[in-house]
Amino acid sequence: MPMNRYAxxxxxxxxxxxxxxxxIRQIALSLQDSDIQKKIDHEIRMRDGACKLLAACSQRxxxxxxxxxxxxxxxxxxxxxxxxQRMKEAQVMQRVALRSSDAGPTDDRLPCKGKVAISxxxxxxxxxxxxxxxxxxxxxxxxxxxxxxxGAEIHDTDMVIVDRTxxxxxxxxxxxxxxxxxxxxxxxxxSCCSEEDYSAGSTHRKLASKxxxxxxxxxxxxxxxxxxxxxxxxxxxxxxxxxxLPLPSVGPKYHLLAHTTLSLSHVQDSFRTHDLSxxxxxxxxxxxxLYGNVCCRLAAQPHCMTxxxxxxxxxxxxxxxxxxxxxxxxxxxxxxxxxxxxxxxDIEANVEPAFTISINKxxxxxxxxxxxxxxxxxxxxxxxxxxxxxxxxxxxDSREDTHRWMEAFWQQFYDMSQWKQCCDDLMKIELPSPxxxxxxxxxxxxxxxxxxxxxxDDISTVTDILARRMQELELRSQLGTSPPWMSLFEExxxxxxxxxxxxxSPLRCPRPGLLSSEASLTSDSYSPCSTSPCSRHSGWAxxxxxxxxxxxxxxxSLDAKLxxxxxxxxxxxxxxxxxxxxxxxxxxxxxxxxxxATLSCSSSTSSNSSSEGSHSxxxxxxxxxxxxxxxxxxxxxxxxxxxxxNWLQSQV
Amino acid sequence: MSFIPGQPVTAVVQRIEIRKxxxxxxxxxxxxxxxxxxxxxxxxxxxEDKSDKGIYVTRVTPGGPxxxxxxxxxxxxxxxxxxxxxxxxxDQARKRLTKKDEDIVRLLVTRKSLEQAVRHxxx
Numbered sequence: 001m002p003m004n005r006y007a008x009x010x011x012x013x014x015x016x017x018x019x020x021x022x023x024i025r026q027i028a029l030s031l032q033d034s035d036i037q038k039k040i041d042h043e044i045r046m047r048d049g050a051c052k053l054l055a056a057c058s059q060r061x062x063x064x065x066x067x068x069x070x071x072x073x074x075x076x077x078x079x080x081x082x083x084x085q086r087m088k089e090a091q092v093m094q095r096v097a098l099r100s101s102d103a104g105p106t107d108d109r110l111p112c113k114g115k116v117a118i119s120x121x122x123x124x125x126x127x128x129x130x131x132x133x134x135x136x137x138x139x140x141x142x143x144x145x146x147x148x149x150x151g152a153e154i155h156d157t158d159m160v161i162v163d164r165t166x167x168x169x170x171x172x173x174x175x176x177x178x179x180x181x182x183x184x185x186x187x188x189x190x191s192c193c194s195e196e197d198y199s200a201g202s203t204h205r206k207l208a209s210k211x212x213x214x215x216x217x218x219x220x221x222x223x224x225x226x227x228x229x230x231x232x233x234x235x236x237x238x239x240x241x242x243x244x245l246p247l248p249s250v251g252p253k254y255h256l257l258a259h260t261t262l263s264l265s266h267v268q269d270s271f272r273t274h275d276l277s278x279x280x281x282x283x284x285x286x287x288x289x290l291y292g293n294v295c296c297r298l299a300a301q302p303h304c305m306t307x308x309x310x311x312x313x314x315x316x317x318x319x320x321x322x323x324x325x326x327x328x329x330x331x332x333x334x335x336x337x338x339x340x341x342x343x344x345x346d347i348e349a350n351v352e353p354a355f356t357i358s359i360n361k362x363x364x365x366x367x368x369x370x371x372x373x374x375x376x377x378x379x380x381x382x383x384x385x386x387x388x389x390x391x392x393x394x395x396x397d398s399r400e401d402t403h404r405w406m407e408a409f410w411q412q413f414y415d416m417s418q419w420k421q422c423c424d425d426l427m428k429i430e431l432p433s434p435x436x437x438x439x440x441x442x443x444x445x446x447x448x449x450x451x452x453x454x455x456x457d458d459i460s461t462v463t464d465i466l467a468r469r470m471q472e473l474e475l476r477s478q479l480g481t482s483p484p485w486m487s488l489f490e491e492x493x494x495x496x497x498x499x500x501x502x503x504x505s506p507l508r509c510p511r512p513g514l515l516s517s518e519a520s521l522t523s524d525s526y527s528p529c530s531t532s533p534c535s536r537h538s539g540w541a542x543x544x545x546x547x548x549x550x551x552x553x554x555x556x557s558l559d560a561k562l563x564x565x566x567x568x569x570x571x572x573x574x575x576x577x578x579x580x581x582x583x584x585x586x587x588x589x590x591x592x593x594x595x596x597a598t599l600s601c602s603s604s605t606s607s608n609s610s611s612e613g614s615h616s617x618x619x620x621x622x623x624x625x626x627x628x629x630x631x632x633x634x635x636x637x638x639x640x641x642x643x644x645x646n647w648l649q650s651q652v
Numbered sequence: 653m654s655f656i657p658g659q660p661v662t663a664v665v666q667r668i669e670i671r672k673x674x675x676x677x678x679x680x681x682x683x684x685x686x687x688x689x690x691x692x693x694x695x696x697x698x699x700e701d702k703s704d705k706g707i708y709v710t711r712v713t714p715g716g717p718x719x720x721x722x723x724x725x726x727x728x729x730x731x732x733x734x735x736x737x738x739x740x741x742x743d744q745a746r747k748r749l750t751k752k753d754e755d756i757v758r759l760l761v762t763r764k765s766l767e768q769a770v771r772h773x774x775x
Contacts, residue, residue: 049658647695
């Protein structure tokens, strides 16, 4: 049976995977490079986690994120593997070289490394007008992200969902690499179709064609392509990777959409546009119409510009001056300057250097062999300032020091010749700031801090305050007599209840209108808001038979509620007003009740949204007002529901 | 009851079967829930870990079907009729509990006392 064979294949693939992991680990061990070994182990663990998450998650966003991390882990593992291979080769070559002893000490000067930062990636899109005007169906969305690779360092950007309302794909991340001037920064754009319907390509052929023919033209085309395994290069992330580290068959799959390679010549202190090579075509499910360019800011800070290359005591004399006028300075070579301080301590004290000699591409440095006044060699540095040539003569304490300084100067020149335009001026690199947590409950100084609600005894203070507020506002006067249909929503005798609770005050009249708005919002399922008020109330004015609070509930909502009361006035208090009158008839309400009561009335402090805000839909999602129209009310309901500061409760 | 992203969640659960009660023209279960991935977890008075966005039972109607079945306030609902409730929005949770054509819901709930009981029994 084909299903069995498929399962067998899965097992075999898994075994292969495990073997591959072992192989990778062995190579890392044999090289005794613990650094890469640790990295590989870490990536393997991340990969396992991502596989599990992919298999377990049900939401599309989670699946996309998991698939993205899986792909990144795979590519990272491959990169580390190739790095390991290279190192192993180098090791072998070295051993061979030592044995042959032909290769003398090569005086290869290595340029200094530097920080390369790429930021503000922006990829313009080119949607066809048919997408906008004729395609009235649902938005075709794709999830995209970028992978940036320099050597074995691979970074990924955040994932962005792209649909036809976007004109550019923007990635806000700033990514910093450590690289040598011959670096090659490979930028790859991966995309994945974000629709729910297209499952993996194990659908029966006939069914597939039937489905695709019965759906619309564009949707059907995409479906057919998605189900046809051969279509858009299945080897999406490099041929080797899928053999060594197979991707799971379920879940969204990313495909390479475009790539480009940037190097030192593209480095500039401002934004530049580069060309993209696009793979894939319109027929692919993961297609996003790219304009063909990518804009970004690629900056580089070579270490010779940011770090002190050499420092030490020197004696400096200006050419043409008095042969005896040597100045003792503490020199620091950094960037394109040799800073000469009077004393070493001045550097920490941030005192300005005595003078500065510039060392740039136009500087000429030579060692003068014979110096009449000292036995040691001295170094002459010539610059052109303006039209004239200024020469400084440096002399170090000993021959070795002079040699060290000369070496440093040569290295500096070499670095500058390698890093080219990056050494003209220091380019700014902004380090990405740590992410702030998304939900931050702000505790403003407020009534909450003034009030202390410790035991249930103190609830009376709260209810007192609420009662007072209620009286301040002209509730009663505004609410007229209850309309006759209010009786429908009066507590019916059939409800199982222990106490006869809430007063049948006219305060309840606004509710019916809100039920309609609620119904309009939740039409697909049974909405608890349409429950009769009696069950609501039975929950609502719930006593006190429940155990008294052994916790202290957050009364942030109380705070919000009171501030809205202050700000606006009547609405919210309506529900709470039910509480105070009844409190006298009931045993002291445990602390937990009040927050729920107030929950019903609290809301975001925006002037528009009403107290309907944060409360339980049982309080008819949107209590109170008779005034606002149902459309506005449903808008407020939505706003309240979406307000992250709320903690909704629903009765079921 | 905290979780590590990417790792499976394990908990000691109790199976609670609630038969919905006909109340007027609606079927009710007799409890209230709070929480959800779209809600602010810091305001959950029942959760140990204030970043837990799970669905918690905030109130149980006395004498109602939920109380009779053994549901307690503060319980965290892990599953409803096989549907996961650890990573759902508040509205999704509510919908899963209030399906019109189901008159019985089987919940898997967890609470701290369960874990403690298991730990004690193992010692």
